[in-house]
Amino acid sequence: MPPHEYGDLPVHKMAPGEFNFQYGPSTGGLMESVGITLTTPGELINSVAVDFSFKSRKLNLRGKSIRDALLTVERINGFHAASNSLAFLMSVEDALGMEVSEEVQKARILQLELERIRSHLEVIKRLCEPAGFGVPVNQLGYLREKISRIISRAAGHRFFFGANAPGYCSVSGSGINEKLREAGKEFQRIYAGLLESKIFLNRLQNNGLTRDNFLTGPAARASGLRYDSRIDSATLPYGDTPFYPVIREEKDCFGRFNVRGEEILNSIDIIASLGNIKETGKPSLQEGDGQGCARLESPQGDIFYYAGLNNGLIEDIWHVSPGTLNIRAFQESMKGNIFTDFHFNWESFGIWISEVGVVFQ
Amino acid sequence: MSNFWFGEGIRKGRKTEKFPFAQPDDPPARPSGLEGSGEPYCPTEAIKNGKWDQGKCIFCRLCEPEYQPTGRQDIFSVKKTEPALKKSFYIYKLDSGTCGACNVELGTIFDPQFDANRLNIFATNSPRHADAIVIMGILAEGMREALKNAYEAMPEPKLIIALGACAISGGILGDSPMVREDYHVEIAGCPPSPYTILEALARARGD
Numbered sequence: 280m281p282p283h284e285y286g287d288l289p290v291h292k293m294a295p296g297e298f299n300f301q302y303g304p305s306t307g308g309l310m311e312s313v314g315i316t317l318t319t320p321g322e323l324i325n326s327v328a329v330d331f332s333f334k335s336r337k338l339n340l341r342g343k344s345i346r347d348a349l350l351t352v353e354r355i356n357g358f359h360a361a362s363n364s365l366a367f368l369m370s371v372e373d374a375l376g377m378e379v380s381e382e383v384q385k386a387r388i389l390q391l392e393l394e395r396i397r398s399h400l401e402v403i404k405r406l407c408e409p410a411g412f413g414v415p416v417n418q419l420g421y422l423r424e425k426i427s428r429i430i431s432r433a434a435g436h437r438f439f440f441g442a443n444a445p446g447y448c449s450v451s452g453s454g455i456n457e458k459l460r461e462a463g464k465e466f467q468r469i470y471a472g473l474l475e476s477k478i479f480l481n482r483l484q485n486n487g488l489t490r491d492n493f494l495t496g497p498a499a500r501a502s503g504l505r506y507d508s509r510i511d512s513a514t515l516p517y518g519d520t521p522f523y524p525v526i527r528e529e530k531d532c533f534g535r536f537n538v539r540g541e542e543i544l545n546s547i548d549i550i551a552s553l554g555n556i557k558e559t560g561k562p563s564l565q566e567g568d569g570q571g572c573a574r575l576e577s578p579q580g581d582i583f584y585y586a587g588l589n590n591g592l593i594e595d596i597w598h599v600s601p602g603t604l605n606i607r608a609f610q611e612s613m614k615g616n617i618f619t620d621f622h623f624n625w626e627s628f629g630i631w632i633s634e635v636g637v638v639f640q
Numbered sequence: 641m642s643n644f645w646f647g648e649g650i651r652k653g654r655k656t657e658k659f660p661f662a663q664p665d666d667p668p669a670r671p672s673g674l675e676g677s678g679e680p681y682c683p684t685e686a687i688k689n690g691k692w693d694q695g696k697c698i699f700c701r702l703c704e705p706e707y708q709p710t711g712r713q714d715i716f717s718v719k720k721t722e723p724a725l726k727k728s729f730y731i732y733k734l735d736s737g738t739c740g741a742c743n744v745e746l747g748t749i750f751d752p753q754f755d756a757n758r759l760n761i762f763a764t765n766s767p768r769h770a771d772a773i774v775i776m777g778i779l780a781e782g783m784r785e786a787l788k789n790a791y792e793a794m795p796e797p798k799l800i801i802a803l804g805a806c807a808i809s810g811g812i813l814g815d816s817p818m819v820r821e822d823y824h825v826e827i828a829g830c831p832p833s834p835y836t837i838l839e840a841l842a843r844a845r846g847d
């Protein structure tokens with residue numbers, strides 16, 4: 280969605296003595312292209328505006344078959360492709376009134392939790408980068424690549440592309456648990472080291488305090504909110520797994536780091552409880568009419584899809600990305616911080632611009 | 641605490657693989673080379689008249705089983721090399737409209753398994769210090785100006801590298817930022833695997 284559609288994003292009025300500092304849209308310092316304007320009288324940051332319209336992509340989905348639309352949906356946010364494609368497919372299945380087997384739903388949990396582990400590792404790695412923490416940066420990068428290889432073997436693609444269809448999943452969990460246990464032990468050592476590092480913790484604590492409850496995902500749970508769509512998922516059987524919502528009260532970068540660290544370990548336990556996941560269901564061309572919606576917990580928060588189908592073709596579609604809420608929360612949380620806090624705070628929200636700046640046509 | 645991390649660094653030992661001086665340790669099935677015959681449905685027309693265009697392929701599997709992945713990671717093309725860049729090769733990444741996955745895979749070549757720095761390949765945050773621009777993603781209208789500015793800011797000689805199906809051909813999502821003739825290097829994949837990226841960059845500076 281382009282920014283003018285976010286009418287409620289707060290606009291800062293420049294005060295005497297303030298000037299704007301422009302960062303981006305293209306800079307090697309950030310993962311994606313995004314424009315950031317910091318308003319400051321010198322040291323303190325009085326306001327931050329995030330402009331995600333630079334890389335806003337217009338994607339054709341209307342009039343496409345479910346199969347062809349899925350190819351595009353997978354590429355809305357490639358790093359969170361499982362979350363996007365599964366939320367989309369679940370909305371399609373809802374529209375068509377399809378019954379989906381428990382095996383397929385479990386295979387979906389496997390994908391979502393693998394994606395969460397990798398995404399959280401990436402965020403924690405990026406939190407270590409501005410601290411100049413070379414050893415954990417490398418070790419977390421090493422672990423993240425290990426998870427990518429586990430995903431590649433399980434799903435036939437490092438980002439789950441092509442692994443799903445309505446009522447179908449081609450992911451196999453064979454041999455995963457041993458590798459994940461090993462990765463979990465490695466992560467625990469790094470995590471314990473980071474929790475002992477005063478220099479690192481100083482950069483996170485009291486940095487980026489959230490100010491209200493317009494939050495989702497780890498940012499919400501780090502602010503004391505018991506908000507996680509896995510708690511009350513109507514379709515995904517999280518109730519049969521050791522899932523528990525990780526809640527912290529700090530409201531700052533440290534809280535968000537802490538929630539992610541604990542969730543990595545919980546995701547490994549969730550996957551271990553799923554049993555032997557094999558390729559399940561049969562991919563088939565789906566036709567029919569209807570309207571459906573679905574939500575699930577992506578690594579950055581609650582993701583929602585609506586799909587309207589006409590004769591098996593996409594008539595209408597929209598989604599709500601967790602980044603929408605979290606960008607707003609990030610902007611608010613930067614007020615009163617200084618520039619050196621910026622990178623830590625930005626990374627701690629784990630926002631993906633690709634997903635926010637997308638327009639469906 | 642600093643002793644802890646020092647010890648951790650030593651304890652883990654060397655994790656870097658021998659690639660590209662040896663075969664990849666763990667190549668993904670997708671993306672990789674594709675072999676087969678016939679004219680199966682292909683959403684990007686990467687298969688036409690029995691020929692496979694790797695730069696158009698998004699590795700979606702819809703042509704399987706007629707076509708099958710080979711596991712080969714050398715799915716790139718290099719039209720121009722710059723041997724002068726062998727000792728230090730600085731790349732500037734430009735996201736002109738990605739889904740994010742190309743960005744992640746480009747970053748992965750600096751992780752310990754691949755360690756691009758050992759091949760004298762480095763990332764720079766400024767186009768003024770860059771020997772090559774690595775363009776990723778389709779052309780989002782808002783990035784047109786940034787792409788032009790970055791390109792003009794780079795000193796000569798400069799290499800123009802397209803990373804991923806979107807940048808090379810538009811893939812399935814839109815228009816590519818440049819025409820294919822203008823690229824010196826094309827790195828296929830959606831997204832390209834780190835093995836492919838690393839070898840393509842090494843070859844671009846004449847290895």
Ligand code: SF4
Nearest residue numbers: 682697698700701703
């Ligand atoms: S994998 Fe997909 S894009 Fe590539 S040739 Fe096959 S059908 Fe076409």
Ligand code: SF4
Nearest residue numbers: 739742804805806831
């Ligand atoms: S080539 Fe594929 S992975 Fe890369 S940006 Fe485009 S859709 Fe994403």
